[in-house]
Amino acid sequence: MKMIREKVQQAVEILQEKKVDMWLTFVRESSSMPDPALDMVVGQHATWQTAWIICRDGETIAVAGSLDVASIEDNPAYGTVVPYVQGIRDELLGVLRRKNPRRIAINYSTDSVMADGLTHGMYLLLMSMLEGTPYAKRLVSSQDIIAALRGRKTSTEIRHMRKAIRLTLDIYDEVTGFLAPGKTEQDVAQFILKRVREHGVELAWDEDHCPAVFTGPEHAGAHYGPTKRKIEAGHVLNIDFGVKVHGYCSDLQRTWYIRRKGEKKAPKEVQHGFTVIRDSIRRAAEAMHPGVTSWKIDAIARSHITENGYPEYPHALGHQVGRAAHDGGVGLLPRWERYGKLPYGKLEEGGVFTIEPRLPIEGYGVATIEEIVWLTADGARFLSKPQRSLFLV
Amino acid sequence: MKMIREKVQQAVEILQEKKVDMWLTFVRESSSMPDPALDMVVGQHATWQTAWIICRDGETIAVAGSLDVASIEDNPAYGTVVPYVQGIRDELLGVLRRKNPRRIAINYSTDSVMADGLTHGMYLLLMSMLEGTPYAKRLVSSQDIIAALRGRKTSTEIRHMRKAIRLTLDIYDEVTGFLAPGKTEQDVAQFILKRVREHGVELAWDEDHCPAVFTGPEHAGAHYGPTKRKIEAGHVLNIDFGVKVHGYCSDLQRTWYIRRKGEKKAPKEVQHGFTVIRDSIRRAAEAMHPGVTSWKIDAIARSHITENGYPEYPHALGHQVGRAAHDGGVGLLPRWERYGKLPYGKLEEGGVFTIEPRLPIEGYGVATIEEIVWLTADGARFLSKPQRSLFLV
Numbered sequence: 211m212k213m214i215r216e217k218v219q220q221a222v223e224i225l226q227e228k229k230v231d232m233w234l235t236f237v238r239e240s241s242s243m244p245d246p247a248l249d250m251v252v253g254q255h256a257t258w259q260t261a262w263i264i265c266r267d268g269e270t271i272a273v274a275g276s277l278d279v280a281s282i283e284d285n286p287a288y289g290t291v292v293p294y295v296q297g298i299r300d301e302l303l304g305v306l307r308r309k310n311p312r313r314i315a316i317n318y319s320t321d322s323v324m325a326d327g328l329t330h331g332m333y334l335l336l337m338s339m340l341e342g343t344p345y346a347k348r349l350v351s352s353q354d355i356i357a358a359l360r361g362r363k364t365s366t367e368i369r370h371m372r373k374a375i376r377l378t379l380d381i382y383d384e385v386t387g388f389l390a391p392g393k394t395e396q397d398v399a400q401f402i403l404k405r406v407r408e409h410g411v412e413l414a415w416d417e418d419h420c421p422a423v424f425t426g427p428e429h430a431g432a433h434y435g436p437t438k439r440k441i442e443a444g445h446v447l448n449i450d451f452g453v454k455v456h457g458y459c460s461d462l463q464r465t466w467y468i469r470r471k472g473e474k475k476a477p478k479e480v481q482h483g484f485t486v487i488r489d490s491i492r493r494a495a496e497a498m499h500p501g502v503t504s505w506k507i508d509a510i511a512r513s514h515i516t517e518n519g520y521p522e523y524p525h526a527l528g529h530q531v532g533r534a535a536h537d538g539g540v541g542l543l544p545r546w547e548r549y550g551k552l553p554y555g556k557l558e559e560g561g562v563f564t565i566e567p568r569l570p571i572e573g574y575g576v577a578t579i580e581e582i583v584w585l586t587a588d589g590a591r592f593l594s595k596p597q598r599s600l601f602l603v
Numbered sequence: 604m605k606m607i608r609e610k611v612q613q614a615v616e617i618l619q620e621k622k623v624d625m626w627l628t629f630v631r632e633s634s635s636m637p638d639p640a641l642d643m644v645v646g647q648h649a650t651w652q653t654a655w656i657i658c659r660d661g662e663t664i665a666v667a668g669s670l671d672v673a674s675i676e677d678n679p680a681y682g683t684v685v686p687y688v689q690g691i692r693d694e695l696l697g698v699l700r701r702k703n704p705r706r707i708a709i710n711y712s713t714d715s716v717m718a719d720g721l722t723h724g725m726y727l728l729l730m731s732m733l734e735g736t737p738y739a740k741r742l743v744s745s746q747d748i749i750a751a752l753r754g755r756k757t758s759t760e761i762r763h764m765r766k767a768i769r770l771t772l773d774i775y776d777e778v779t780g781f782l783a784p785g786k787t788e789q790d791v792a793q794f795i796l797k798r799v800r801e802h803g804v805e806l807a808w809d810e811d812h813c814p815a816v817f818t819g820p821e822h823a824g825a826h827y828g829p830t831k832r833k834i835e836a837g838h839v840l841n842i843d844f845g846v847k848v849h850g851y852c853s854d855l856q857r858t859w860y861i862r863r864k865g866e867k868k869a870p871k872e873v874q875h876g877f878t879v880i881r882d883s884i885r886r887a888a889e890a891m892h893p894g895v896t897s898w899k900i901d902a903i904a905r906s907h908i909t910e911n912g913y914p915e916y917p918h919a920l921g922h923q924v925g926r927a928a929h930d931g932g933v934g935l936l937p938r939w940e941r942y943g944k945l946p947y948g949k950l951e952e953g954g955v956f957t958i959e960p961r962l963p964i965e966g967y968g969v970a971t972i973e974e975i976v977w978l979t980a981d982g983a984r985f986l987s988k989p990q991r992s993l994f995l996v
Contacts, residue, residue: 239716241809242927247636255809256928259941275941276917280827281812291937295917297940318723318729323632330711330726331719334941338713416634416648419674434673525687536650547690548652548668550728557918 211286213457214253215249216364217288218264222252224358225266231311233352235262236332246328247317247352249457249533250359254285259298262288265309273301299339303513306345315352321550324538357539360532362560367399368515368584368593370458374414375582377453377595379458381405389466389603391443395423395436398449400457414452414459414535421451443470446480446575447603452535461535461564462594463580466599466601467538476600483520483571484600487579491565491596492512494527494542495583498557498590505553507542511567515530522568525593528564529584561585562593605756606850607646611657611680611717612765614644616946617751618659624704626745628655629725634924639722640710642850642926643752647678652691658702666694669936682978691733698934699738707738708745714943718749724742734900750932753925755953760925760978761986763851764955768975768987772800773854775834782859782996784836788816788829791842799846807845807852807928814844819968836863838967839873840996845928854928854957855987856973859994869993876913876964877993880972883907884958887920887935891950891983898946900935904960912961921957924975930955954978955986 216385225233235247240255243390252262258275260282265271271290272282279293294301306314318333319325328336342344363371381402388401402421406413413420423436426445441447445468452461465484475481490511495511508527516522526549528542540555542563557563566580579597583590618626625744628640633648645655651668653675658664664683665675672686687694699707709859711726712718720931721729733739757762774795781794794933795814799806806813816829819838832842838861845854862868868874883904890903901920923937931967933948935956959973972990976983 239929242716242929243640244637245719254811295939318727320724320728322724323635325730326722326724327636328723329719330723331713331715333723333726334711335713418647534676536635546688547692598908 211253213366214251214287216366217359218251218270220362220364221264221355221359222266222268222337224355225264228358229355230315230350230352230355231264231266232309232313233264233315233355235317236260236328236336237262237422238332243329243353245317246324246534246538247327247356250356251287252285254281261298261302261305263305267578269309270451271305273298273305273576292366300337300594303343306343311345312348314348315348315350315478317356319351319353319356321552322357322537322538323532325351325353351453353578358558360537361539361558363532363584365563367458368562369416370456371582372530372593373409374453374455374458374460375462376409377455378451378462379595381451381463382449382464384447384573386466386601386603389441389468391468393441395425395439396438396453398423398441399436400561401451402451404515409453414454414461419450421449423447423449424576430551437464441468443468444574446483446571446590448578450578450580457531457533459531459535459537460582460594461531462567462581462582464579464597464601465577465579466603468603469572476521476602477574480571480574480577482518483574483577486515486518486520487567487577488596488598490567491579491581494565494567495581495590495592498563498583498585500557500559500587502557503553504540504543504555504557505545507557508544508553511542511565512544515567523568528566531562531564542562553589557585559585559587563590565571604646605963606759607644607680609759610752611644613662613757614657614752614756615659615661617748618657619829621747621751623706623708623743623748624658624659625702625706626708626748628710629653629721629729630655631725633965636722638710639717639927640720640749643749644680645678645837646680647674651673654691654695654780654812656698660705662702662787664698666691666698686856695732696736699736704738705741706743707741708743708748710745712744712746712749714945715750715931716929717747717927718744718746723749738917744942750948751951753930754923754932754951756925756955756977758994760851760941761955762851764924764975765986767804767846767853768849768855770802770804770848771844771855772988774840774844775855775857778842779859779994779996782834782840782861784834784861786834788818788834789831791816792829792836795842795844802846805847807847807854812843815967816840816842820966824860834861836861837967839876839964841969841971843971843973846881851928852924852926852928852930853975853987854924854973855975856959856971857990857994858970858972859996860967861996868995870967873967873970874963874993875911875963876967876970879908879911879913880960880962880970881962881989881991884972884974887960888974888983888985891956891976891978893950893952893978893980895950896946897933897936897948898938900950901946904935904958905937908960908962916961922961923958924955940949950978
């Protein structure tokens with residue numbers, strides 16, 4: 211709850227900056243349909259239709275159904291609780307009349323999942339309640355507010371993230387000793403999950419592909435669970451994995467090479483693929499500064515890889531990380547249809563980003579590294595100790 | 604996955620009955636924004652924009668981003684997988700052209716949470732993709748499809764629910780021996796949680812108020828976590844709790860009376876309050892038949908309570924139960940604004956409902972029982988062994 215109060219305070223400052231008078235998160239049965247804003251600025255669920263309201267003047271208001279009121283009154287982040295029994299409309303309109311906001315942000319966005327927590331049915335319901343009032347025309351998307359709020363990490367948030375990152379890298383260190391020909395991808399995943407449980411932390415995303423483990427050539431590639439495929443000498447192996455500490459995520463990838471009999475180091479083509487990936491990350495990170503346009507950073511890594519004769523990666527260079535492993539907002543994104551307008555957005559100070567290019571090394575597997583950087587006024591600072599050389603097994 | 608295939612098959616039959624040609628569930632990053640339809644007919648999450656399509660002719664299609672394709676190809680419920688890299692638009696339009704559906708259901712509903720999984724941003728995105736095509740005007744709400752699909756329980760689903768209900772009632776039996784003056788609401792909750800863990804099942808809803816335990820007069824009432832309040836002789840105590848077995852929920856309440864020194868039974872006013880609740884449930888259940896209008900059942904219990912001089916309960920008489928404790932669709936609902944048009948809907952054969960009226964007994968606490976009934980062609984059949992008499996401690 212301390213974190214919630216800190217972020218609500220930050221939200222008020224962002225409303226002032228963006229000249230938005232009121233931010234309305236409108237939900238019902240939110241444990242079934244959890245608007246991602248709730249984790250940031252509410253910290254609890256409610257059953258009936260509930261309006262969680264943050265105002266530019268600092269007032270915080272919850273309009274809530276009778277049975278939910280008792281638990282909401284315990285929420286220190288919401289000073290005013292307005293209860294209703296039969297329907298929310300009259301009480302909600304009462305609050306709007308009292309505050310008379312000129313711009314009201316609601317949670318919808320074509321481009322950003324994290325700012326798109328309002329369902330279409332709830333949108334229609336809200337519009338029907340506002341019919342005939344001046345407020346219907348004052349609605350705007352909360353996309354910029356949520357992007358700033360999730361993006362600009364407070365020092366508490368950076369501290370939590372550093373812990374999650376350190377723990378992940380410590381586990382990767384232990385993994386190196388565990389890897390051996392004959393073990394399966396699933397064995398490796400089990401080894402990691404055991405460590406995670408011992409540390410008493412949560413996974414950063416769904417257990418079916420956290421950790422994701424890929425060994426050798428022609429595996430599924432990404433977003434796929436570990437299989438019974440066995441590690442063999444001559445494989446390039448990579449793992450994608452993260453944990454959640456105090457609600458904040460890490461998301462990191464590392465690459466190993468399993469040496470064949472007599473090999474001191476990796477074959478030239480494996481080493482070269484790894485080096486191209488590593489250098490593409492360095493180049494991208496060096497170009498990151500507040501105000502730089504998102505797609506330009508993706509283009510730096512992408513062209514470094516294609517200029518070296520490899521195919522381009524079939525995804526974005528990186529995304530923001532925070533409470534969610536994929537935290538939304540402006541990432542390091544190519545100008546592809548599916549990223550909407552986000553690739554044209556600018557990087558903001560305080561944001562935390564992954565950088566995660568990949569390339570296939572024919573006959574061996576995939577080289578991929580995922581680092582995490584924090585964007586300061588001076589540029590990108592690595593929160594993860596970068597992988598400089600291929601891990602050899 | 605067996606359950607998913609069973610429900611997808613049922614969905615095809617429902618599409619035929621409702622004369623809808625295609626049902627489209629359109630999602631992205633669905634572990635962050637989980638459309639409730641996914642649990643019923645998909646059984647997995649995906650990262651990129653994904654169109655999960657069920658057709659009236661039985662074809663099932665997933666249009667999915669390149670990195671998600673491998674895991675979707677393993678999903679036996681989706682026969683056709685159409686991959687894309689840069690954007691979903693062209694491939695989705697290709698599927699629409701090929702099938703040429705006249706009515707396409709999408710997941711939005713002002714009244715039912717479970718049918719309202721499409722976010723407003725995703726709705727806008729879909730509309731922009733369909734602009735200039737004939738399909739934009741063929742969209743309808745999937746509310747009736749989802750209500751039928753969640754409502755009409757298959758025999759497998761009823762079997763799972765019976766198990767969840769039996770386990771809950773067994774735990775309530777054990778609770779009776781545990782209750783004693785001096786123990787707190789939290790002690791009781793801990794006792795129950797320990798049993799739940801021993802049985803290796805999940806809770807039916809959020810742990811902060813599952814179980815919910817209320818002892819004595821003037822407590823929070825409902826939707827509130829257990830407190831440090833101590834049980835005292837002369838308290839009426841009630842618990843609201845449920846578990847999830849193979850993904851299916853129970854949701855049951857029981858009421859106890861803590862006898863004072865020398866009391867053989869509960870005081871008259873306590874006994875009377877309990878009896879009124881018990882009889883209001885019996886009367887409501889007897890009136891339940893396929894085709895009866897929802898609000899009429901609520902009115903039977905509500906008027907039985909007010910005619911006996913008690914205030915009416917500040918909520919609905921009951922809701923459907925299934926994969927979610929609050930499973931949506933037509934419940935036993937009063938004609939209140941917040942329930943929208945649902946109170947005017949009709950009860951359908953195959954539905955599983957809670958019946959849960961409450962009334963305050965001044966100076967003692969709240970009397971409330973929650974039973975679960977299954978609506979067959981012959982009327983309501985109790986899946987929970989009903990509480991006939993007050994449990995005495």
